[in-house]
Amino acid sequence: MKRILFSMIVAASVLTSCDPVRDSQDFSPNDYTAEQIGNSVTLKVYKDKECTQEAGPGEGNWVKYSTSPSTIVSIYNIKAGEQNVLATGTDGVFNLAPSRGSSNDQTLYIRTYNSDGKEIVAEKSVNVWVQTELPQEILYLCSDDEEKAWTWDCSTAGACWGNMGNPSWSTPDKIFASGDAKWWGVETPEGLLTQLNHSDTGNATGEESEDAYMVFSNLDGKVHTYNADGKEIRTGKWSIDMTPTATAVGTLTTDAGSILFPFSINTGGKKPTTFQIAGLDANHLVLMDTGGHPDNADEYTYWRFKNKSDWQGALHAYSSRAWTWDCTSVEECWGNMGNPSWSTPDKIFKSGDAKWWGVKSPEELLTQLNHSDTGEATGEESADAYMVFDVNGSVKCYDGNGKEIRSGKYEVSMTPSATNVGTMTTTEGAILFPFSINTGGKKPTTFQIAGIDGDRMVLMDTGGHPANADEYTFWRFKAK
Incomplete structure (x- = not known):
């Protein structure tokens, strides 16, 4: 019998140890209704963590709370359908920073327990600052x-x-x-x-x-x-x-x-x-x-x-970011390939699957000027050439000495399809060596994105080359 009683006591302690308010509550004679516990808690919003500057409507994110009479409470809100505990105690300070687009008026829930162990929850609201831009x-x-x-x-x-x-x-x-x-x-x-x-x-x-x-x-x-x-x-x-x-x-x-x-x-x-x-x-x-x-x-x-x-973080890093040729990931950085539908974007991105042929160094592009529109070198046929994508939607190409070759605009849609993870649209000739292979110098304006991450980007044209409908061009770049 003693063993059974001990087990029951242990089980009870395990079941009640999940809630810090219940654990800390001494179940004093102060029993509350929801209205009374709401009235016993004071909430004030401040601009600073030290609570020296009281905030007006929509100005602060630091909330100072106190209870009178002194009562241990748990303060929480609902985030993504779950309780998100912000503070526990008789008084203190917590930060409340709603996500963009939220209302300035935020509902908080205040929980305590009466002497019989019954949970009591009250609602109160505070008015806080809501960010329009992420930190x-x-x-x-x-x-x-x-x-x-x-x-x-x-x-x-x-x-x-x-x-x-x-x-x-x-x-x-x-x-x-x-x-x-x-x-x-x-x-x-x-x-x-x-x-x-x-x-x-x-x-x-x-x-x-x-x-x-x-x-x-x-x-x-x-x-x-x-x-x-x-x-x-x-x-x-x-x-x-x-x-x-x-x-x-x-x-x-x-x-x-x-x-x-x-x-x-x-x-x-x-x-x-x-x-x-x-x-x-x-x-x-x-x-x-x-x-x-x-x-x-x-x-x-x-x-x-x-x-x-995060394609935006990868492409322009929320400011601007330089990209150069990548002839190391799969040994070639520009060339032709088969129809992307014969493979998957992931395989093409990682291993160059479906590739037929390509230049093994950017300098080899000097032997491929017959695919350009002028047949003349511009300086982009170099391992030191690069292009800069800006958050404002511009892209500029430079030779190895930093001299601008050309510039243009771009847009990205990351709606995936069976052959790509998204699409990049540019003004004509905006990227490095922007020529489709075996098309007489054609400069596509729509590129399929085989993949993009923090280090690499792989583009493909939309195919349908004159001599072979299943021939496509690929471009491989890496972050500079």
């Missing part, structure tokens, strides 16, 4: 669509997960750009399959793949991790603070185990919740844990990711 860090992390997929980046620094020395031995910009301070790392995501001893279970989950990805959402405030087939592995909440330190440009905080392969190296499966940000731009994200590993206080773990889904 830069949110734009980079979540894109202008407020949801963005990130995948492994093993190319920038030769490894995407591993250990490194103390970040104080280097600088955030060097770590971000080149992996400075790195000791060791897996050279492919599949290499993580040999590192499962650092996980908490020792089992593969599918995140050990170049096609695994995670989606940071500003809409529901969560990061969702997926395997290559799009099956969700795990999810958790996140927040970001871009207050710089000597070793990082900011801090990312998540629920434990939210990101891809979330394990610190040599820590017995530890899943950190606080990450130092070595760098974040529209196309790359480098994280570090906070170090202090058991066997070496100067050992840290790093994670390197790249943009997978």
Whole structure:
């Protein structure tokens, strides 16, 4: 009988330990109705975290709350259909920043428990500032669509997960750009399959793949991790603070185990919740844990990711971005190929599937001037030539010395089809060596996009060349 009673007590404690208000509530004689608890809570909006500047309507995002008489409450809102707890306690300050397009008037729910354990919930509203433009860090992390997929980046620094020395031995910009301070790392995501001893279970989950990805959402405030087939592995909440330190440009905080392969190296499966940000731009994200590993206080773990889904971040980085020839990914950067319907956009993008022939260096384009409209070199037939896409819709081409060759306008539609992931429309001759092969110097204005990510872009014309209806031209570029 004693054993049964003990089990019941343990079960009861487990069931009630999920709610911090219930855990903290002393069930004093202060029993409330919903109206009374609403009246007992005061909410004031301020412009600053320190609450020194009281805000007028639509001016602030910092909310200071207090209770009288003193009562432990939980304050939450509803985000993406789920309760999003903003604060718990008798008084304090929290940030309330609705997504773009939201109403300035925001409904908050205030919860407490009476002495009989009954949940009491009241509603109150506050008027806060609603952003019209995303903060830069949110734009980079979540894109202008407020949801963005990130995948492994093993190319920038030769490894995407591993250990490194103390970040104080280097600088955030060097770590971000080149992996400075790195000791060791897996050279492919599949290499993580040999590192499962650092996980908490020792089992593969599918995140050990170049096609695994995670989606940071500003809409529901969560990061969702997926395997290559799009099956969700795990999810958790996140927040970001871009207050710089000597070793990082900011801090990312998540629920434990939210990101891809979330394990610190040599820590017995530890899943950190606080990450130092070595760098974040529209196309790359480098994280570090906070170090202090058991066997070496100067050992840290790093994670390197790249943009997978944000075409705007890739193409113009929300400002302007330069692109040059890519003859390394599949050895050729311009040439002819078969009908894209014979393959898939993903295969064409990754491996050049359906390719027939191409130049193996930009300089070889000098032997292909018979395909241009003038037969004359312009300087774009060089590994140093480049084009710049601007957020305002302009594109300009330059030779290796920075002399402008031509300019034009562009538009992008990312409506996918069976043969592409989207379409780019330009004014005639706007891109580097803009000539379709075997068409007598034709300069297409509509390009199929086989793929675009933080590092590469592959374009195709719409085919139907004079001598062969199934002949198409491809262009391969990389970020400069």
